[in-house]
Amino acid sequence: MKLGSVLLALVIAGSTAGAQQVAEAPHVAGCEEYAPGDFITPHISDSHCIDVPGFPRFWEVHEVVLPRWTPVHIGGATIDLSPTKHLVFLLLAAVLISLILIGAARAHQNHTHEVGRPKGFASGIEAMVLYIRNEVAIPNLGPHGEGYAPYILALFFFILTLNLIGLVPFGSTATGNISVTATLAIITFIVVETAGIRANGLGYLSTIFYWNKDLPVLMRVPMFVLMTPIEIVGKFTKPFALAIRLFANMTAGHIVVLALIGLVFAFKSYALGAAPLAAAVGIMMLELFVSFLQAFIFSLLASVFIGQMREGHH
Amino acid sequence: MRTLARSFALVALSAMPAAAEPASKNLLEPNYGLMVWTLVIFVVLAFILARFAFGPITKAVEAREKALEDAINAAQRDREEAARILAEHRAALDASRGEAQKLIAEARVAAERVRAELIEQARAEQAAMIARARQEIEGEKTNAIAQLRREAVDLAIAGASKVVERNLDQTANRQLVESFLAGLTSDSVAASR
Numbered sequence: 001m002k003l004g005s006v007l008l009a010l011v012i013a014g015s016t017a018g019a020q021q022v023a024e025a026p027h028v029a030g031c032e033e034y035a036p037g038d039f040i041t042p043h044i045s046d047s048h049c050i051d052v053p054g055f056p057r058f059w060e061v062h063e064v065v066l067p068r069w070t071p072v073h074i075g076g077a078t079i080d081l082s083p084t085k086h087l088v089f090l091l092l093a094a095v096l097i098s099l100i101l102i103g104a105a106r107a108h109q110n111h112t113h114e115v116g117r118p119k120g121f122a123s124g125i126e127a128m129v130l131y132i133r134n135e136v137a138i139p140n141l142g143p144h145g146e147g148y149a150p151y152i153l154a155l156f157f158f159i160l161t162l163n164l165i166g167l168v169p170f171g172s173t174a175t176g177n178i179s180v181t182a183t184l185a186i187i188t189f190i191v192v193e194t195a196g197i198r199a200n201g202l203g204y205l206s207t208i209f210y211w212n213k214d215l216p217v218l219m220r221v222p223m224f225v226l227m228t229p230i231e232i233v234g235k236f237t238k239p240f241a242l243a244i245r246l247f248a249n250m251t252a253g254h255i256v257v258l259a260l261i262g263l264v265f266a267f268k269s270y271a272l273g274a275a276p277l278a279a280a281v282g283i284m285m286l287e288l289f290v291s292f293l294q295a296f297i298f299s300l301l302a303s304v305f306i307g308q309m310r311e312g313h314h
Numbered sequence: 315m316r317t318l319a320r321s322f323a324l325v326a327l328s329a330m331p332a333a334a335e336p337a338s339k340n341l342l343e344p345n346y347g348l349m350v351w352t353l354v355i356f357v358v359l360a361f362i363l364a365r366f367a368f369g370p371i372t373k374a375v376e377a378r379e380k381a382l383e384d385a386i387n388a389a390q391r392d393r394e395e396a397a398r399i400l401a402e403h404r405a406a407l408d409a410s411r412g413e414a415q416k417l418i419a420e421a422r423v424a425a426e427r428v429r430a431e432l433i434e435q436a437r438a439e440q441a442a443m444i445a446r447a448r449q450e451i452e453g454e455k456t457n458a459i460a461q462l463r464r465e466a467v468d469l470a471i472a473g474a475s476k477v478v479e480r481n482l483d484q485t486a487n488r489q490l491v492e493s494f495l496a497g498l499t500s501d502s503v504a505a506s507r
Contacts, residue, residue, distance in 0.1 A: 045341060046348065071347075080347040087351050094359045101367035108374035117378060129371050150364035158359055174352075179344045183352035251341065 031063055040258045044251050046086045046177050051170050061170075086174040093161040093174065101125065101157060132156050132299060140303040142310050148303070151191060155184065156299035163250060163291030167284065175294070176250035178243065185239035188302045193235070196309035207309065208232060238305055242298060249294050253287040 031049035034042050048068060054060035066088070071080040107122035118126060137152040138145065159175055166173025174180045197204045210227035212220060260283060263276035 046345060077346065079350060080345070081350065082347060084345070084348055087348055090352060090355050094355050098359065098362055098367070101363055101371075105367045105370040105374075108371050118374075126371060126375065129368065130375060133368075133372065150368045151360055153368050154356070154360035154363045157363070158356060177345075177348065178342050179346075179348040180352045182344055183349045184356065186349075187353065187356060 031065060039262065040255055043258055044173070044176055044254050046084045046179075048082060048084055050085045050088055050172075053170055085172050086177045086180060089162065089165055089172050089174045090180065093158065093165050096165070097157050097161040101129075104129075128157075129153060132296075136296070136300050137303045140300065140307045142307040145195075145307060145310060148191070148195060148306050152299045152303045155188070155302055156295050159184070159246065159298050160291060160295035163295060164288075166250065166254065167287055167291065173250045173254060175246050176254060178247045181243040181247040184246070184298070185243035188242060188305065189235070189239040191302070192238075192305045192309050195306045199310035208235075238301075242301060246294050246298055249290055253283065253290055257283050257287065 032042070032045075032047050048066050049063045050066060051061045052064050054062050066083045066085070068082045069080075071078045071082075073079075104118070104122040104125035107118045108126065111118040111122070117123070132153050133149050136156075137149040141148050141152075162175045162180070163173065165171045166176065193204075196207055200207075208228065208231055210224050210231055212223060215223060257280050260276040260280035264273040264280075267273050267276070
């Protein structure tokens with residue numbers, strides 16, 4: 001509990017310091033320019049610069065310009081593959097969660113030989129893995145759906161790590177970037193449709209073309225004409241909702257926290273500043289919860305969609 | 315209060331420029347490069363995690379569950395085995411207890427028989443002794459009677475001799491003996507011997 005409050009205080013302090021420094025720091029060449037006084041937009045948007053803590057004065061923000069590569073032309077599209085702030089955090093999260101989970105797996109292998117079960121941190125990770133696998137993934141994926149469980153687990157832990165890294169001082173929330181959430185949703189869409197094709201074979205077509213054999217033939221044709229576009233739209237709304245839900249939740253939380261911290265500076269009074277600061281601490285705690293919740297919801301819905309599609313809903 | 319109002323105005327102002335230039339920073343505008351990177355990172359991460367983290371963890375947990383199940387089954391088996399052995403032992407104990415009872419009964423019967431025999435023997439011996447004693451007593455009695463008889467004869471003779479001695483000088487007796495002696499021959503003396 002005490003540690004938690006200290007951490008939260010540090011988070012607030014870091015964000016606050018960051019906000020102040022970004023607002024006041026001289027502009028570094030190569031970084032995006034923002035309207036003066038606007039410290040929320042740079043925090044929630046991607047950029048070609050990354051904020052790093054100073055040394056030894058860690059509360060000072062230094063901007064490091066990331067390299068820019070010439071955009072690649074594929075077909076008619078121009079793709080700029082230059083590293084950005086969110087890409088750095090994506091990689092960081094991937095490495096971090098790999099180390100944690102592979103470390104936990106190692107501990108499992110070692111301890112299973114010695115005492116039959118892991119202890120401490122690995123045991124906690126195991127509880128999360130088992131919960132997501134046995135309570136979220138497998139019941140929703142349907143019979144013989146265990147093969148998709150690693151995908152659901154990877155989704156959960158990756159999103160959770162990205163969300164939590166965004167709450168750390170100098171961190172940035174990659175899941176607050178529509179490109180990241182949209183890509184995760186597109187991957188989910190592909191996995192869902194592939195699962196449908198693998199489970200139902202030709203029967204998969206009935207999830208696109210509405211041809212209900214229970215209806216009289218006269219009704220079937222108009223229903224086909226009416227329902228088929230709805231089915232097709234339905235296929236795309238699910239991943240779209242996934243992408244927007246995660247993006248909006250993560251962005252909104254950060255905007256609220258930053259707006260509350262902004263109020264502290266706007267008030268220019270210690271007495272008045274205490275109230276928004278307390279509110280910011282509360283929202284920060286809520287954000288901590290939302291980080292877990294959104295990771296959970298994304299993976300839960302992904303497994304539900306896969307399960308529905310495998311079942312073949314007609 | 316005025317500070318508060320001014321602050322809100324300041325916040326509103328600070329928010330406005332961001333809204334004023336949506337073209338430069340549209341949060342909903344996708345960055346295709348980042349999308350490609352996200353795709354690559356997630357796919358690689360999913361494969362690495364599935365191969366090196368979730369697989370081993372699931373395997374370890376399943377192995378542990380299996381080990382637990384085996385242990386429970388083994389315990390069940392052992393308990394059944396123990397119950398069976400206990401029943402066996404109990405049966406053996408009962409059997410040996412019966413055996414012991416039988417042995418004791420047999421021993422008792424044997425002892426009884428031996429005792430009866432001994433008593434019988436003792437009784438027979440006693441009877442024999444009594445018979446012998448009786449016989450001896452009888453013999454002794456006969457002897458004693460004979461002896462007594464002889465004594466009595468002697469006494470009688472002694473008494474008689476006294477009587478005879480006293481009556482010897484009487485005339486009648488003298489005559490009797492003399493007549494006896496008169497009728498006596500040497501042959502009749504030899505025959506009377």
